Amino acid sequence: MPPERSPGDEGTHTVEVSAEQAARETALVEQVVASFEGAESPRLKQLMQALTRHLHAFAREVRLTEEEWGGAIDFLTRAGHITTETRQEFVLLSDTLGLSMQTIAINNEAYQDATEATVFGPFFVEGAPRIDNGADLAFGAAGQPCWVEGRVTGTDGNPVSGARIEVWEADEDGFYDVQYDDGRTAARAHLFSDQDGTYRFWGITPTPYPIPYDGPVGEMLQAVGRSPMRTSHLHFMVSAEGSRTLVTHIFVDGCDYLDRDSVFGVKESLIKDFVLQPPGTPTPDGRDIGEREWASVRFDIVLAPA
Amino acid sequence: MPPERSPGDEGTHTVEVSAEQAARETALVEQVVASFEGAESPRLKQLMQALTRHLHAFAREVRLTEEEWGGAIDFLTRAGHITTETRQEFVLLSDTLGLSMQTIAINNEAYQDATEATVFGPFFVEGAPRIDNGADLAFGAAGQPCWVEGRVTGTDGNPVSGARIEVWEADEDGFYDVQYDDGRTAARAHLFSDQDGTYRFWGITPTPYPIPYDGPVGEMLQAVGRSPMRTSHLHFMVSAEGSRTLVTHIFVDGCDYLDRDSVFGVKESLIKDFVLQPPGTPTPDGRDIGEREWASVRFDIVLAPA
Ligand SMILES: [Cu+2]
Ligand SMILES: [Fe+3]
Ligand SMILES: [Fe+3]
Structure with a gap:
């Protein structure tokens, strides 16, 4: 045999x-x-x-070859030395080799209409501030205001109340708060779904950003002719008792990088319509954001059972 | 198909x-x-x-699993952070997974009776002192005096003169000089073969020593029930114009760890008889080493063409 x-x-x-x-x-x-x-x-x-x-x-x-072996040792060594509490080159390496996405695929097998998972990425931080439903998690991060709302349900269609929703995103310059030297916390928070499963918050409209490319992973991408850009996205991690924790993003329909996300995270079902609202359009919660353009998006979340 | x-x-x-x-x-x-x-x-x-x-x-x-993936990221991160100029955890990882030895095997295909290669290891240092033939490279490193001699030839049997012979070894406590904090250089040197291809030097008799096991690689070995010990050995790197550079060790026949070298480096042809000489036995070069036991070993080196 x-x-x-x-x-x-x-x-x-x-x-x-x-x-x-x-x-x-x-x-x-x-x-x-x-x-x-x-x-x-x-x-x-x-x-x-x-x-x-x-x-x-x-x-x-x-x-x-022995030289290539030496190059690999050197690569890993430099990856280790650039890695800090807030810069994780090994995660970037796993991401750019598609290993992170493969691990996600292996551990989140399709379950009915449960929302698909995607990569976690290196920028989640434990202990992000809690906000109330409808509040603003930008905390001063630069970017176009973006109203995000949706409903959390189980695959049985029943609302999931009290689901913990962690959200984090880059600012319009493509940087997460932890990439600045000043210790700021911005464009990240957690909130909980209401009794009827709904949630809503103000964030900022995602824009494409490069993964950090000033290290060995960036050199590798350059050497193979790949872009470090990530398709515009907003990170979610949603957990609730009795449900499988969902780590995912939503991606901006129409983004230039939809077909070549540097970490292979894009899934058709996660591409959402971020609707541009001309300046002066009344906001859903009556908030006065002045004469600015803003966006709105709906993301309904379906959790698989644990 | x-x-x-x-x-x-x-x-x-x-x-x-x-x-x-x-x-x-x-x-x-x-x-x-x-x-x-x-x-x-x-x-x-x-x-x-x-x-x-x-x-x-x-x-x-x-x-x-995602947890195992996280464990791997954490392992690599810790390996990166423990790695310094003189401590190479990624080389240890490669060594203990047999990847180093496999790379050696791939790049040093059998060629007639050329001396077999084995792992390089993490303790070679560029710029070790030059000694004359017959001199002592211990430089005060603790250990039993050991006379090493042999002849460098090509696979054609002709002597190779002026071959550069780098030698390095651990002291009797199992530590290389670079593992001490005091910046010492000891038990390492380079010398050149004579006109007739012969070489000779005083070193110390190799003893088994553990690879550094106070890091993630050590934890891995412990978790799988493997010993960190290396079979007693003396490192050689021999290079000469027109010849393939040889990186190898000689191993001490009778060593307890002959069958379970932690880095899979042992080859039958590299196991040598280190002959114990009772105190008072005249030394080959007439050197007075007092009333001490010493050892002698012969290692003839055959270089493949480049
Ligand atoms: Cu395979
Ligand atoms: Fe991101
Ligand atoms: Fe060694």
């Missing part, structure tokens, strides 16, 4: 080496795999053995 | 998911692979596409 194929390795290629060379390389793989036999946790054993097989298969397939 | 298998993925397993889920996951892999199409360097394109396939295949095969 032929050995089973691992999923997703279709399209990889076998390289010609001498039988003795191949035997040596295979023997080494098996030696490393065997070294994990003593792991107390069967899951850890499985993870390390599978990691070993795929990592060695990669190196053998491409005939990784 | 069935797709080719990549080498070394034998033994991986396919996981049952719904056809729609599998299609989604495969589509994402292909989207990421396609994003590298624009790379100017065909080699970089090949590397990134193969890395993407194997990385995604790993995540899909094990059904990587």
